Amino acid sequence: MSTRYESAKEIYASFGVDTEKAMETLKNVAIAMHCWQGDDVIGFDHDGPLTGGIQTTGNYPGKATTPEQLMSDMEKAMSLIPGKKKLNVHACYAIFEKGEFCDRDKLEPKHFKKWVDLAKKYGMGIDFNPTFFSHPKIKDGLSLSSPDKATRDFWIEHGKACIRISEYFAKETGFPCVMNIWTGDGFKDIPADRMGPRMRYKESIEAILAEPFDKNLVKPCVESKVFGIGVESYTTGSAEFSLTFAATHDGCLPLMDNGHYHPTEVVSDKIPALLTFFPEVALHVTRGVRWDSDHVLILDDETKEIAKEIVRCDALDRVYIALDYFDASINRIAAWVVGMRSMQKALLSALCTPNAALKALQDENKLTELLVMQEEVKTLPFGDIWAEYCERCGVSSDKAWYDEVVKYENEVLLKR
Numbered sequence: 001m002s003t004r005y006e007s008a009k010e011i012y013a014s015f016g017v018d019t020e021k022a023m024e025t026l027k028n029v030a031i032a033m034h035c036w037q038g039d040d041v042i043g044f045d046h047d048g049p050l051t052g053g054i055q056t057t058g059n060y061p062g063k064a065t066t067p068e069q070l071m072s073d074m075e076k077a078m079s080l081i082p083g084k085k086k087l088n089v090h091a092c093y094a095i096f097e098k099g100e101f102c103d104r105d106k107l108e109p110k111h112f113k114k115w116v117d118l119a120k121k122y123g124m125g126i127d128f129n130p131t132f133f134s135h136p137k138i139k140d141g142l143s144l145s146s147p148d149k150a151t152r153d154f155w156i157e158h159g160k161a162c163i164r165i166s167e168y169f170a171k172e173t174g175f176p177c178v179m180n181i182w183t184g185d186g187f188k189d190i191p192a193d194r195m196g197p198r199m200r201y202k203e204s205i206e207a208i209l210a211e212p213f214d215k216n217l218v219k220p221c222v223e224s225k226v227f228g229i230g231v232e233s234y235t236t237g238s239a240e241f242s243l244t245f246a247a248t249h250d251g252c253l254p255l256m257d258n259g260h261y262h263p264t265e266v267v268s269d270k271i272p273a274l275l276t277f278f279p280e281v282a283l284h285v286t287r288g289v290r291w292d293s294d295h296v297l298i299l300d301d302e303t304k305e306i307a308k309e310i311v312r313c314d315a316l317d318r319v320y321i322a323l324d325y326f327d328a329s330i331n332r333i334a335a336w337v338v339g340m341r342s343m344q345k346a347l348l349s350a351l352c353t354p355n356a357a358l359k360a361l362q363d364e365n366k367l368t369e370l371l372v373m374q375e376e377v378k379t380l381p382f383g384d385i386w387a388e389y390c391e392r393c394g395v396s397s398d399k400a401w402y403d404e405v406v407k408y409e410n411e412v413l414l415k416r
Ligand code: RNT
Pocket: 036, 041, 054, 129, 182, 223, 225, 257, 284, 324
């Protein structure tokens, strides 16, 4: 134990914060690490570009192009990240035997066995996502909300296959599988019919959820979005659509991605609103710069605020935290590590905040003192607690881990 930690611990104790307890709590909070940061959201089942209104920019060398490379990169990143992790896999990351291929409506658990092996190696769970983009059967930009029945049916079958795979993940790993439904369905210009696509979208998701599954094992979610590249005027799965869908379908969770709202809206404020009604909610934590740009997550104000809400709503076991960003312009392993560690820092900082005392000030209407105290808390020696946490988890605190990434880049990435 460092003397800096000892001193910081005392300072926090004088504010009524038990830093030992905070660190113990954080150790058990799983953050889902998205496999798609490692290869710019491409996957292994197609050669085409990324579509669906999302885009990666940059051409940093060393991108993973095979399952072995992607998993090895993820393992490298995980070795530099403290605490508990969960894998987050997209259906387009199916792994086929040599010469084997099947389309997305025919995917089976066996195509994801290698992901299960990886998860088991580290005692992790797996979250899953059907991939409703980057595929020739997206007709005129639409999948589940297409006016073409054959198109909708194909994607419904894909969704059902993914429910079966999600249940397989949960059974194999022993952790529930959060299965997120997001599509890029929408229109570039002003549509003539806004309701028709939404009616079809509703029926399609209902058809997917009609696949039998154990609600304790599979947690289906619907993710909303305000706009995407090339679908600026209308998205079928808008905020109101998705939230109402989740609210009216038992066992379905709302998923909020903080890049998917108008720029002055904040997900931190939406978390307690949803927790008032939903037993569980899911998050994609990202960093939008001016728009839903999916920059690497950092320890910025909104990330801290999101973590604070989860902690002070006492909802660490009701909120599924996943990261969702993709930056192809920098070292992709560093991008994972920075984002995962930032989320954990935000949570640790929230756990080291005298939340009960601050809440009491609010309830007693001592709002001046509340403001003063909230500012005071910001300059407590949090860095020393974080460094101690990293040390106890057997990973280096900030900066030192980057040397490891540089070494891996030279020895592995640049040789690809
Ligand atoms: C897109 C959504 C969605 C995707 C992933 C790859 O805007 O955020 O969650 O990023 O499914």
